[in-house]
Amino acid sequence: MAVTGNEVRVLIKSDEDILAARQEGRELGVRLGFGPSDLAVIATSISELARNLLLYAKNGSIICWPINKEPRKGIVIQAEDEGPGIPDVEAVLKDGYSTSGGLGLGLPGVRRMMDEFAIVSHPGRGTTVTAIKWKE
Amino acid sequence: MKTGQRELMSAYTSALRTYLEKTDEAALEVAYELGRRGLSHEISLIEMATIHSDALGQIVSSMPHFPDFSDMLKSSAKFLIESLAPYEMTISGYRETNAALQASEERYRELFENANDIVFTTDFEGRLTSINRAGERLTGYRRDEPPPIPVKVLALEYFERAARMFQELIGGGNSETQELEIITKDGHPLMVEVSARPILSDGKPVGVQGIARDISERKRAEQALHRLNETLEERARHIAHELHDEASQLLVSVHIAIDGLAQSLPASGQQTVAEIKQLIEQIESELRRLSHELRPTILDDLGLVPALEFLAQGVSKRFGIRITVEGDTGGRLPAQAEVALYRITQEALNNITRHSGANHVAIRLQKEDNKIHLTVTDDGAGFDVQSVLGQKGRSGLGLIGIRERVIPLRGECIINSSPGKGTEISVLVPSEGKDAYTYPSGR
Numbered sequence: 001m002a003v004t005g006n007e008v009r010v011l012i013k014s015d016e017d018i019l020a021a022r023q024e025g026r027e028l029g030v031r032l033g034f035g036p037s038d039l040a041v042i043a044t045s046i047s048e049l050a051r052n053l054l055l056y057a058k059n060g061s062i063i064c065w066p067i068n069k070e071p072r073k074g075i076v077i078q079a080e081d082e083g084p085g086i087p088d089v090e091a092v093l094k095d096g097y098s099t100s101g102g103l104g105l106g107l108p109g110v111r112r113m114m115d116e117f118a119i120v121s122h123p124g125r126g127t128t129v130t131a132i133k134w135k136e
Numbered sequence: 137m138k139t140g141q142r143e144l145m146s147a148y149t150s151a152l153r154t155y156l157e158k159t160d161e162a163a164l165e166v167a168y169e170l171g172r173r174g175l176s177h178e179i180s181l182i183e184m185a186t187i188h189s190d191a192l193g194q195i196v197s198s199m200p201h202f203p204d205f206s207d208m209l210k211s212s213a214k215f216l217i218e219s220l221a222p223y224e225m226t227i228s229g230y231r232e233t234n235a236a237l238q239a240s241e242e243r244y245r246e247l248f249e250n251a252n253d254i255v256f257t258t259d260f261e262g263r264l265t266s267i268n269r270a271g272e273r274l275t276g277y278r279r280d281e282p283p284p285i286p287v288k289v290l291a292l293e294y295f296e297r298a299a300r301m302f303q304e305l306i307g308g309g310n311s312e313t314q315e316l317e318i319i320t321k322d323g324h325p326l327m328v329e330v331s332a333r334p335i336l337s338d339g340k341p342v343g344v345q346g347i348a349r350d351i352s353e354r355k356r357a358e359q360a361l362h363r364l365n366e367t368l369e370e371r372a373r374h375i376a377h378e379l380h381d382e383a384s385q386l387l388v389s390v391h392i393a394i395d396g397l398a399q400s401l402p403a404s405g406q407q408t409v410a411e412i413k414q415l416i417e418q419i420e421s422e423l424r425r426l427s428h429e430l431r432p433t434i435l436d437d438l439g440l441v442p443a444l445e446f447l448a449q450g451v452s453k454r455f456g457i458r459i460t461v462e463g464d465t466g467g468r469l470p471a472q473a474e475v476a477l478y479r480i481t482q483e484a485l486n487n488i489t490r491h492s493g494a495n496h497v498a499i500r501l502q503k504e505d506n507k508i509h510l511t512v513t514d515d516g517a518g519f520d521v522q523s524v525l526g527q528k529g530r531s532g533l534g535l536i537g538i539r540e541r542v543i544p545l546r547g548e549c550i551i552n553s554s555p556g557k558g559t560e561i562s563v564l565v566p567s568e569g570k571d572a573y574t575y576p577s578g579r
Contacts, residue, residue: 019165037217040168040217041224043161043164043168043221044218044224044225105226109225109226112225113221113224
């Protein structure tokens, strides 16, 4: 675990690391003044992204930092890995693609819960998923 | 209770108990895991809430002493929210659906607002209920104008036609496209072509929606064409008169002069004089024919059918084609219609003699209600209509000329032909009523 400036970074190598990432993300959320339901959404998104890291890239990092884009404030959650990459980003965002059994969880689920969402993937070099939750 | 639900209930109760004892992230992560498990066991949101409420009831009743409710409720709510968060990922993607809906509405609104034509809706009483920007711009009326607008909008002479159209529409039927004149807010007349249909709700008409196109440009072009045709007819009449009266008179004088000359010539010269006189007679007859084709007095004096018969005789004799004229018009037609139908037939015969190689041509006239139907049918070579009409050169001009004769009369023209199948030109023009021939001198 390392903190650079406002940024919180948690290496994800096992299930226990997911708990630490949730903890860090939630604490940052609390500091930024998010309410209970948004905090649950933030923690859930971190869990989903971290699970994906373990499943598809074996390991990676969850990074959270505050964002201030007047007049809005929010939190950025980023999952970064150096795994195999996603050949067809559009396809993984379709419900039913992932191993979560078509329940709309995983990446499409995170996209629905969060306010902004982006995937950058280079096959063979890794993937970065970035999501933002704005404070209402 | 489903098996999955019972198992979840006991896991949930124990996890909630743990969290109430020690409110840490690990317990909240379990709540999230339980929510996810609930989802995969198809346990609904309401069932999850019930599980939570039952679990909390069990925990409270098993407590040895009265707990601090305020803190406990706050904590248990946090746990519940955490367990329901995974549902937020799936709630039938309602955020996406909403966004898609909004985008689609936005597109339709833009289409409506940016159309060049007037797009409008009215209620049962004919009051405008919506109008787009083009409508505001062209009529000068604003969309928040107090009703009733339509009464002021329509030009008086079109009121009946519009009312008829509106009656058909609120009866639930469709109506033909109508040309109507509206008066803009600042008092200018504006010709529009209105097509409308009823707005149905549960199969019952509740209003009218329509599109009105500004056709003042087209009207101006039609009127200009009409005036041009009039002017050309007038010139033709004048030239015909000059040829017939002036030139013929001169030729009569030439006859007399030659007769005088002949008397002073020896018998050997008489033969030459007779030849010259014969040539002059040929010139006379050619002049008569030309004059007649330019503007047959018979058309003005006796009407369309005798004029067409005379035309047919002339063409038949010159080109050796059998031409029949059948039917009648049920009395004289307005001069404009007679001239137009005569010119159309003339142009059709021109095309036939030039290109078709036909042996037989049938010209038919028929009165249908208040319309006159003219058909010119030949058994000639035929042609591909689209490609001929599309040609820029001379060959397409005859057909285009026929169509342009029809436009100012608000008639219809259908040209039927294909290679090897002969040609039928069918023209339908109104024969009476102010609809057909009122032509304002232009604004």
